[in-house]
Amino acid sequence: MSKTVLSVCDKCVRNLTRVNNSSVHHARTLSAGVKLSTKHRRRLATSQAPPVFSLASHQLSNPGQDNAAVWRSCQSRGYRFSWLNGDTGVSKAVSEAEKIVGYPTSFLSLRCLFSDELSTVALHIRKLVGTKHPLLKTARGLVFDGKHNLQMRGLLVMLISKAAGPNPDAEYAEQEMVSGVYPNQRSLAEITEVIHTANLIHKGVVNLRDVLPEDGPLSDLEFGNKMAVLSGDYLLASACTGLAKLENPTVLEKIAQSIGDMMTAEFTNFSDASGRPEMPDHCKGLSDWLSQTYLSIGSLVAKSCQSAMILAGHSATFQSMAFAYGENMAYAQQLCSDLLPFLRRDELSSLSLTSAPLYMYKEQATAEQFSRLQQLLEAGPDNYEKVVNLVTGSGVVQQCKDLCGQYRDKAIASLGCYADSEAKEALINMVTVVSDVR
């Protein structure tokens, strides 16, 4: 069976690069003229099932099958369905933007995922089922990531490339472009995604000495670490090769710096050794939050956008404006997601100690007020509602909303140097939807 699935899914992949992104299409292509076992079709229908689990159960029930094929079928399937799970506003913006650059970004890192190396990981990963190793969650996220907009970085790079247009100094520059984007800018978009994914995977390595019995057997978690390290390394190595192929040392330097920044972000006092968020004792307030957000998210987006300009030989102004767009976009998006628990009750559980409103509260509240807040936070999730009420009552939430709007406006303003185009329109649209706090 796996062979059929593979060929069907490959066909879908090819088709999808040309036609629209609706998941309906995928289902249609799948059912068109191909006999699928009911089991497989059911699984396609229930896209909520984590693919890694289904991969694993598939493995267990059909030993000796072509694992790569199963992995592939899970991959291509999951990508199509991901927008259904996501925030509708964002996914609409993303799919519209994808059409502009003529390339579904969902396939950006697909080449990496199809390699023998990662198929090996997929083969081994089934051992982790039943444990709480974060690699499982990350692998699942790779496939169903409606919420975190995993592929958005690559899309932004391509959109800004298109918005900036062809190299002003090159004579036949436009002929090299496909859908208004240079091939090396597309590679850069792919590299950005791959680096982000590698970082997610490596951040999911667990400290074995902190493992609790309910997390699963130690040997399995140790194995999970091994897989996480190897697959992350594989992605990083392919990103490095990709960067080398761009043949632009400045771009290599920028992107390498952003990798360094993301690593540095894990050593600040914003998180403990296991990566759990911690509010630092000596923080000064929102400025700390901003620098942390820059290191952990902004740097990669900003430097990728800037590098896209460098690759096309654009002016220093274009470069710094692209950087500014990426940076402000990251702030706006992060502020928006930090605000969610304060605005929507169903998001309450995602309240983090390092969210922007808490930093702003610390800046403005008296030491007494803040220590009360801290006590509430430490007492656990049951008190989160009280925390939210306390913070909202102080007016901080409204200030954060305003700030989010300001960063959105800054991002939009930095696009001023580009001529009006649908790509620019899409960039404005993207930053508007991700910073949509209501």
Added chain:
Amino acid sequence: MAATCMSTRALLETAFARELKNVFLLGYACRSNVTSAPFRRNSFSVGCCPTVQARQIQTNIGHHHLRRCCTRHNHVHCRVSLHQPASSLSTFLSGGKTSGFPLCSVGSENAGQERLYSSSHEDAVRAAKSVTVDPYKLVEFEMASLASDIKKLLSTKEALLSTMAHHFFDGKGKSFRPLVAMLMSKACNAHNLNAESMLWSQKIVAMVVEMIHAASLVHDDVIDASDTRRGQPSLNKLYGQRRSILTGDYILSEASIAISKTGNTRVIMILSSILEDLVSGEFMQLGSKEDENERFSHYLKKTFRKTASLIANTCQSVAILAECDEHISEMAYQYGRNLGVAFQLVDDLLDFTSTTSTMGKPTAADLKLGLATAPVLFAAQQHPELHAMIMRRFSNEGDVEYARRLVEESNGVEQTRLLAHQHSKEAERSLQDFADSNSKRALILLANMLLQRKK
């Protein structure tokens, strides 16, 4: 001793302005600024450099030598000692990365040593004939600053990250890889540039290689769940697995930044292929081949990717930086590849013959990890019962001890040594087209020395 107030950057700019071909930074400084200085003295200092936080750059140049080189070879070799990272010097040297000053060797202050790093080719040949070369001695000066230069590259404002990233650069390691890189640099420069010194870009390659190696060690220790490294607790033992991995990535990112500064896209490409080889080698280690005949080639391929690729590609990179022709850079690559394979073979056999105290890591470690290395694969030819153990990765109780005994009873270790010997000879042969130099001799000696190493 004459002091000038001109900054190094200003000197560079003047040099560029005059469009002197083969400008020799310090030679030029000498002529234009120290004209009245007593030339018979062997050293002078170039004044403060504002761009490097007013630290003094001291230069030692032999005047006689300088003049002779200028007239006969148009070359001046000098030693620049400075207190700050080589990287920042190289950064502003790279500002004008072209024909500039191919013959500066950069290093940190080496206390009390007033050694002159300038020798014409004839000098080198003469010296090579009279003195027996010690590979480590030959690059002692460059090596002395290696660890501290890397540490400076890896310093960040986050104290914990700095501490963790510095962990491997305590100067206690063998530094085998940078040693090869440095000697090969000098051998290539002697061959092609008629000067046995190092370019700053080659020095960067030596640093990058050590950094890539360190990052791979950090990751390997997590993958192998190893608690010790070089006789000390491993990074993951001290700080946990998660931050160890991220530290490894950080070291890698800094290495990439450093290499981007050389501006040589071909070298960047070659060095990035090292990473892919390392990872795929690690993946190969996950599985073993069913077919006994395939197993040995699988092992050799893995050995190339995990160890030899790094050394081979480094050697090729420094040859390219020395602007050697295709043939010589290919030979440099072959030297590195054979040396690397021989090095790993010896490492694998020491795992069977050495004791824990000399190796600094527990012996029979490979067996315990389920890995079948050359001695076992050779032994399996005489003791077929090993095949089953190889397939189950020595996982049964008593497998490790039994396999070890079988290897002792067979001639697996000798055969491994013989194979290493062949590779070492092959490495030596790769160098035959290189011009004679101390460094070439040292490289040959190195290939032979590693067969005798005990740890």
